[in-house]
Amino acid sequence: MLFLAVPNTDPTVDLGANGVLGLPLLDSTRQMKEFPLFASAHPASAPSASASANASAMAGAPAPPESATKAEAFASLSILLQIAMLMVAFVVGHILRRRKVYYIHEGSAALLIGLFVGSVGNWRGTQESFREWLGFKEEIFLLFLLPPIIFESGFSLQVKPFFNNFGAIVTFACLGTFLSAIVTGVLVYVGGFLFLMYKLSFLEALIFGALISSTDPVAILAIFQDVGADTNLYALVFGESVLNDAVAITMFRTVMTIIRNPAADPSISAAFQYAVITFAGSTSIGVGVSLFSALLFKYAGLSVKNLHNLECCLIVLFPYISYLVAEGLALSGIVAILFCGILMKRYTFPNLSEMAQVLSAGFFQLIASIAETFTFIYMGTEIALGEHQRWGHISFILFSIVSPP
Numbered sequence: 001m002l003f004l005a006v007p008n009t010d011p012t013v014d015l016g017a018n019g020v021l022g023l024p025l026l027d028s029t030r031q032m033k034e035f036p037l038f039a040s041a042h043p044a045s046a047p048s049a050s051a052s053a054n055a056s057a058m059a060g061a062p063a064p065p066e067s068a069t070k071a072e073a074f075a076s077l078s079i080l081l082q083i084a085m086l087m088v089a090f091v092v093g094h095i096l097r098r099r100k101v102y103y104i105h106e107g108s109a110a111l112l113i114g115l116f117v118g119s120v121g122n123w124r125g126t127q128e129s130f131r132e133w134l135g136f137k138e139e140i141f142l143l144f145l146l147p148p149i150i151f152e153s154g155f156s157l158q159v160k161p162f163f164n165n166f167g168a169i170v171t172f173a174c175l176g177t178f179l180s181a182i183v184t185g186v187l188v189y190v191g192g193f194l195f196l197m198y199k200l201s202f203l204e205a206l207i208f209g210a211l212i213s214s215t216d217p218v219a220i221l222a223i224f225q226d227v228g229a230d231t232n233l234y235a236l237v238f239g240e241s242v243l244n245d246a247v248a249i250t251m252f253r254t255v256m257t258i259i260r261n262p263a264a265d266p267s268i269s270a271a272f273q274y275a276v277i278t279f280a281g282s283t284s285i286g287v288g289v290s291l292f293s294a295l296l297f298k299y300a301g302l303s304v305k306n307l308h309n310l311e312c313c314l315i316v317l318f319p320y321i322s323y324l325v326a327e328g329l330a331l332s333g334i335v336a337i338l339f340c341g342i343l344m345k346r347y348t349f350p351n352l353s354e355m356a357q358v359l360s361a362g363f364f365q366l367i368a369s370i371a372e373t374f375t376f377i378y379m380g381t382e383i384a385l386g387e388h389q390r391w392g393h394i395s396f397i398l399f400s401i402v403s404p405p
Contacts, residue, residue: 074133075133078133078134079133081117081134082133082134082374082377085110085113085114085117085377086370086373086374086377088113089106089109089110089113089373089376089377090373092106092109092110092113093106093109093110093373096109106373107372107373107376108376110373110374110376110377110380111376111377111379111380112380113377113380114376114377114378114379114380114381114382114383114384115380115381115383115384116380117134117380117381117384118134118380118381118382118383118384118385119384121134121381121384121385122384122385131385134381134385135381135382135385136378136379136381136382141375141378142327142333144371145371145374145375145378146334146371146375147319147320147323147333147337148364148367148368148371149368149371149372149375150242150245150334150337150338150341151319151323151337151338151340151341151364151368152341152364152365152367152368153238153242153338153341153368154242154337154338154339154340154341154342154345155341155342155344155345155361155364156345156364156365157238157239157242157341157342157345158231158234158235159342159345159346161231161232161234161235162235162238162239162342164232164235165232165235165236165239166239168236169235169236169239169240169243170243172236172240172244173239173240173242173243173244173246173247174243174247176240176244177213177214177244177247177248177251178247178251180209180213181206181209181210181212181213181248181251182206182209183209184208184209184212184213184400185202185205185206185207185208185209185210186205186209187399188200188205188208188209188399188400189201189202189205191399192205196395196399197395197396197399197400198395198396203255203258203259204259206251206255207252207255207256207259208400210248210249210251210252210255211248211252212400213244213248214244214245214247214248214249215241215244220237221234221237221238221241224237242338243338245334246279246282246332246334246335246338249332249334250275250278250279250332250335251275253278253332254271254274254275254278255271257274258271278331278332278335279332279335281326281329281331282326282331282332282333282334282335282336282339283335283336283339285322285325285326285329285331285336285340286322286326286335286336286337286338286339286340286343287339287340287343288322289318289319289321289322289325289336289340290318290322290339290340290341290342290343290344290347290348291343291347292318293314293315293318293344293348294343294344294347294348294351296314297311297314297315297348297351297352298351302314302353303351303352303353303356304353306353307353308352308353308355308356308359311352311353311356311360312356312359312360312363315344315348315349315352315356315360316360316363316364318340318344318348319337319340319341319344320337322336322337322340323336323337323340349361
């Protein structure tokens with residue numbers, strides 16, 4: 001209430017307790033317009049808008065977003081820790097190669113480093129955001145880690161020994177991987193049926209067999225290089241290890257399609273047809289992208305204009321295009337980028353300038369080495385930090401180790 005002291009000339013008007021006439025308080029804008037004298041004479045009675053805003057801000061303003069700040073801090077610490085693990089893994093790998101330690105490979109050392117760091121973090125009870133950054137994410141692996149590894153394996157492939165032994169390589173990679181997956185799946189299914197291990201359905205056992213039959217003999221290949229093994233033997237082992245990834249993943253996706261779509265034809269002929277279509281389509285995409293890149297670098301004239309930076313940018317992006325196109329068409333990006341790497345080394349690489357050849361080859365080796373080492377670290381941290389491991393199935397682990405033929 002705003003009280004104005006005025007004389008009482010009307011006896012019918014009731015005065016207040018203090019003998020003054022009470023008038024209702026008007027808003028500040030109306031006071032300034034209708035009663036400028038009293039509004040200016042009593043500034044305290046009309047609080048300013050800024051004062052009201054400050055008072056309300058002090059009373060009910062939300063606190064600073066501390067959760068967002070903590071999340072950013074944990075993200076920075078997680079990335080820093082991952083970089084530190086990469087550096088330690090590279091140093092340890094160099095020491096192992098220099099000391100000629102063959103019983104443990106640098107990939108195994110990287111996995112142990114990730115396992116140790118993840119175990120320490122799990123034992124100390126890390127924050128959830130910290131665990132999320134260190135945990136395994138399928139999208140990161142499939143889109144950023146796997147493509148450079150597969151492409152570099154095809155790009156650095158020795159073409160002549162590979163194609164001289166192509167028949168034997170395809171036999172081992174396709175027929176051998178298929179038989180290994182079938183035998184492993186059947187043994188795992190029988191072991192579960194006899195209650196010797198965790199029981200899986202037959203299709204689930206085949207999925208496990210397809211995944212476990214894909215081998216990566218990096219330690220054996222490193223030993224072959226050190227001891228100077230026969231070129232044909234190296235080509236057989238390396239070529240089979242490159243192609244069996246594509247075969248295993250094709251089998252995995254074939255069985256997964258049958259599981260997810262029960263109405264689909266589950267016959268062996270339908271599965272074989274799907275595998276052939278996937279393999280042929282993916283190969284066609286890889287071959288098409290590589291030949292297009294070869295024609296572009298041959299007729300664009302980039303090598304004679306000192307544009308090696310542009311050449312490197314383009315040759316790095318072409319393999320990724322083949323991978324994403326194949327994945328977008330529900331085919332195998334691994335097969336596409338593998339054959340893209342083989343043919344780009346044969347037809348595209350000679351059309352680059354000398355400087356672009358040196359830079360691109362070094363970049364492919366660099367990014368593949370980082371991706372492969374980080375994948376092993378990723379696996380180690382996920383083993384330790386994963387929340388859904390069931391360590392009680394030790395028999396399943398032991399049975400699956402001895403089951404592959």
